[in-house]
C-alpha cells in the first residue's frame with residue numbers, strides 16, 4: 001500500500017463524505033468545527049500524522065467517546081478520510 005493508500009472509487013468517495021457529514025458530524029459538528037468531539041478542520045489537525053488520524057478513525061480512542069469505525073471502513077478508506085480532513089472538506093451548501 002502506498003503512503004496515501006488506494007483512493008476509493010468515486011462512488012465510494014461520495015458515500016464516505018456522506019458518512020463524514022452525518023455520522024462523524026453528529027459529534028464533530030456538521031461543519032466539523034467541533035461539538036462533543038474536537039474540531040476536525042485543517043487548522044486544528046495541522047501537523048498531525050495522517051496515519052495517527054487514520055488509526056484514531058479505525059480503532060477509536062479508548063476511554064473517550066470516539067468509536068472505532070473498522071467495521072465500516074477499510075484501512076485505505078480511513079487513510080483517505082484522514083487526508084481529506086487534513087486538506088479540508090468543502091462545506092456542502
Ligand code: HEC
Pocket residue numbers: 019020023024025026027028036037038040044045048053054056057061064065066067069081
Ligand atoms: C460519539 C462521538 C463521535 C463520533 C460519532 C465520531 N467521533 Fe471522532 N472523536 C470523538 C472524540 C470525543 C474525540 C477525541 C478523542 C480524544 O480525546 O483523544 C475524537 C477524535 C477524533 C480524531 C482525532 C483528532 C485528533 O486531533 O487527534 C479523528 C481524526 C476523528 N475523531 C475522526 C472521526 C471520524 C472520521 C468520524 C466518523 C467516521 C468520527 N470521528 C466520529 C468523538 C466522536
